[in-house]
Amino acid sequence: MPELLEVEAYRRAAARLAGRTVLGVDLPDGRYLRGVEPEVLRASVTGRSVVGVRRHGKLLIVDLGGPDARGPSLGLHFGMTGRLLVDGDAAIDGLRYGPAGNRAAWVRFGLRTAPAGGLEVIDPRRLGSVRLDPDPADLGPDAATLSTAQLSAALDSGRPLKAVLLDQGAVAGLGNLLVDESLWRARIRPDRVARALDPSERRRLARTIRSTVSDLGRRGGSDTGDLQEPRDARGTCPRCGAPLSRATVAGRTTFWCPAEQV
DNA sequence: CCGGATGTTCACCT
């Protein structure tokens, strides 16, 4: 599920943890934690207070502090099937993997807090991960607030446009659905060479990415785009009625309107 | 039964 919009919903739900103290960490799945040993993670977060919860791209960041100083932060990635429970409640409803999807066997990570509650990550396919002190340099500028200058810098590449927009190090937060929806709204083909976009296309695309993110955010998620129904039904362009094209671009299934996207 | 899926990472090519 999680593209930027879903992780933003997770952030809102997790914001209530601010002010609580970390009691402990549950790591039922050894492979879920990356780059640091479980004991090191436990030692560095236990007893800390939750200062706040941020989001950058698809990464959820729990900032910890202490009586003394600023503390470490915890980075949560949800992959394709990760969901977040806050104090035992789903941060988002209506996701895939159904109502039975909170199965205990799929709990990959837990953060217990005082005076009560905590976080749990449920991830059937184990595509997500948890890191200590995630490096901000791994992520490009956030798609929700992407400026033309930021996009333009990211587009300095000979790769297909879609590959760049999916690259979290170039632009952070967009997934397969948001990219296709944004390109369709901006009327630009996904297989264009990124570097070849002219200045007016760059302006239009940056503006369209921001408005697509906010529009689908209001509607309720990455799967609420105008392209979603024709995508599922192999249908036609909602604007002009031409049959949508479908192909693999940058390794992902891609839909676009061959009549309008140039 | 088979292919595909809102994602990332890595090994291996060209």
Add this chain to the structure above:
DNA sequence: GAGGTGAACATCCG
């Protein structure tokens, strides 16, 4: 170095 491909992860859905 740049870029591409395919596999792996584990489960559900059509």
